[in-house]
Amino acid sequence: MKPREILYEKLRHLVVEDPREARRLFHQLLDSGGPALDQFLGSISSPSDGRLRQLVANAPRNHRDRERLIPHLIAWQESETDEFTQRAISHTLDALDVRSNAQTALALEVARLTTSIGREMAQRERLNRELEIAQEVQAHLFPQYLPPVAALDYCGQCRPAREIGGDYYDFLELPEGRLGIAIGDVSGKGIGAALLMASLEASLRAQAAVRHELVDLIKQVSRLVCEASSTNRYATLFYAEYDPRSLQLSYVNAGHNPPIVLRHSATACEVMRLETGGPVVGLLRHSYQQGGFLLRTGDQIVLFTDGISESMNVHDEEWGENRLIECVKNCRGLSAHETIARILAATDAFSAGASQHDDMTLVVLRVLV
Structure with missing residues (x-):
């Protein structure tokens, strides 16, 4: 498996068996930053990944951590179905003083727009694929x-x-x-x-x-x-x-x-x-x-x-x-x-x-x- 897949499987088991170790491992990933963090956060979008999203939402230790996770937390907030994960996400986002921090407010708006555009593009890709399949079926x-x-x-x-x-x-x-x-x-x-x-x-x-x-x-x-x-x-x-x-x-x-x-x-x-x-x-x-x-x-x-x-x-x-x-x-x-x-x-x-x-x-x- 790829390193990202290995990390995903490891954290998926640790978050159930040893939450403290899962939190420690994620903090290491959060501190390292870079593409590995974004790739991991982008991969935990299925309903079965609720515990991992809850881990991420509870992980920020300071303002910098919160700002680093803003785009993903906002994206999850609009589609999250688990009540406890939803509360954890809201709590972390509420801790950001968007009224007094213009930079953070701008980041939130950009994240919202990015999330909306991403959903739109994903929907169009699905529709295009469905049309391709329908075209293939009709041709036959x-x-x-x-x-x-x-x-x-x-x-x-x-x-x-x-x-x-x-x-x-x-x-x-x-x-x-x-x-x-x-x-x-x-x-x-x-x-x-x-x-x-x-x-x-x-x-x-x-x-x-x-x-x-x-x-x-x-x-x-x-x-x-x-x-x-x-x-x-x-x-x-x-x-x-x-x-x-x-x-x-x-x-x-x-x-x-x-x-x-x-x-x-x-x-x-x-x-x-x-x-x-x-x-x-x-x-x-x-x-x-x-x-x-x-x-x-x-x-x-x-x-x-x-x-x-x-x-x-x-x-x-x-x-x-x-x-x-x-x-x-x-x-x-x-x-x-x-x-x-x-x-x-x-x-x-x-x-x-x-x-x-x-x-x-x-x-x-x-x-x-």
Whole structure:
């Protein structure tokens, strides 16, 4: 163990078994001063160290000792729960004539401010660590594996505006080589949105495993999200199932930005939207309609959240869906991964340094030959 740890363990036992020896040993440390004293005093902050804090509070022999211990005594006084230790601390601090000693009064104020700043910094560090953990957990909620699908190139990406976000996308491996495709946008931001996003994912995956009718599936997902969230929380959701044998894409659009289908010919590019469905999930019980779309070789399908289309520049101008469509047209022949990279690069170039105000999520599919 380090010398500081050895001293801590020795005093921790002596203060119970031989208080006089503990007091003598601490006086030696107090007389030596320096970093060793501050390190020791800074280490006895847990509730189990009450006896050690009481030893320190009773240790001052003179005004100099009291002034040396002021910052630590003040820090402990505001959080101490042991009655006897609290009394010992108060008695030592009361012995300082702060009314007549301006220097001591200044030292007390500095100590109070230092303690307050220290608590604030410690709290921020804890919150930052908790956000880092939440970010790591949420990152693993997004697909870690892309089920292989015959003649289909696809991928997705989410870029949160904050440490954690409320956008959602997922790929589900279904029987007979089919693929489930989901994208959603939860209302609000931060921890609340992230929790609802996790609930949405869990509900959709659970229902997709047992239900085959998409309308019934989305209706049940909406009910589950409604029961798991407050009345003002909801989510837009687009869910589709793709059958590579027939090239059929069956879907329900629950209030989400209609995905774009681009179909190229020798002379033109036809743009179609997948709009059929119903309202957002999680607010009220609604009925939904199922849409169907027969894909062809070479079709590009782009699913996106409004963080993409509503990306803004420094002049508060939106990028817009028209620019998105033109960008995708220029991605003909590129892989799904390259297409996503090209779209994000285009939005970044448009925003030209403006801060990202919303989560940005994309899913791109290409029907191969």
